[in-house]
Amino acid sequence: MAGNPAFGKRIRDLREARVKTDPTFSLRQFAERVGISATFLSKVERGEFDPPKAEHIITMAGLLGVDADELLSLANKVDPELEKIIKEQPTALPDLLRTVRGMSAEELRKLTERAREQKD
């Protein structure tokens, strides 16, 4: 268990900010709502254990009111939903991803915006 201090600290900071006004964000209640043990959460937050699996991170993001992708990328994980999405268009979507690979974040953002407009 290598641990991921950056991810752990982010979760602890978010949770401690919430617990001051909402006691249901206590270590054990939060762990219970996420579906992991309190000891595991404690060690993840202190950077001793690796982050939990993606499904649990997405639940954490929902409870803490932050973007799941932010937490997933901190944890070096990919939303498992993406695999399902790719399988819906198993030729076109991998092709799209390979094509845009190497573009800058700004270029990708513009491209996403255009795609969104086209979709609407």
Add this chain to the structure above:
Amino acid sequence: MAKVKFLKRDEIESATLCLLADYGRKYGALAVPPVPVEEILEAHLGLTLDFDDLRTRLGTPDVLGATWIQDKAVLVDEALDPTGDRLREGRYRFTLAHEIGHWELHRHGFLANAGHPSLFGDKPAPSIVCRSGSRNDPMEWQADTFSGYLLMPKEMVLAAWQRRFGSLTPYIAKDEIADLSAKWGLADDQQPTVDAAKEMARVFNVSGQAMQIRLIGLGLVRTEQPPPDLFDATSSVSSAIGREGEALAKPLAISAYGGHREGFWKEKMPV
């Protein structure tokens, strides 16, 4: 080590009632048990709670919890983590309430004496280490006493007893204790937990032993047959409450205090 100020039982009880009232003002009054100890520790007092293998980390056997006053951090041994095992809740909650007791009653002594030598990593040695099975440390006795009062406040216990049994008439547990002791082959100094205490323990989410001590202290459970003139409910309850200190002083389940380092305490597992 900080010098421990002598505290009377009622001073410790007042400290728990003030804490509960402060919590109630911030988060809504506590009407019914169980007392939310984690919320008091983490939300109200702003202490950080963590679980760890304290036995290995501190190199101390039987350690239950430790408090770092300067860091505002409480560590509980991971063997006490009650996740997935409700039976461990009582012991776990007692440990948390005990550490809250150190924070409320003893932190000033440690804040004034800042700077403990570092034993490991980036975290200095804990201010207070709490272990099971030892004797005669006033600080640990105070934290244990605090824990009992915090988890089982008098008014809440009386109200719960009245709701359950319809009056404040004490339960004379002498026969049940004798039967249980015979059944389990217990020694004279071991007291089995009676059903009424087990039932109330579930309501307060504490161990049966801790609940029984509190009920005996409040005179709601009596281990001896009282003389006939004490059978009147009101007088027997109030006279028993008057003797609370004496009754609670008997080391029934939470038995051992003090010891060779900064202090240890013991809560026997329910029989």
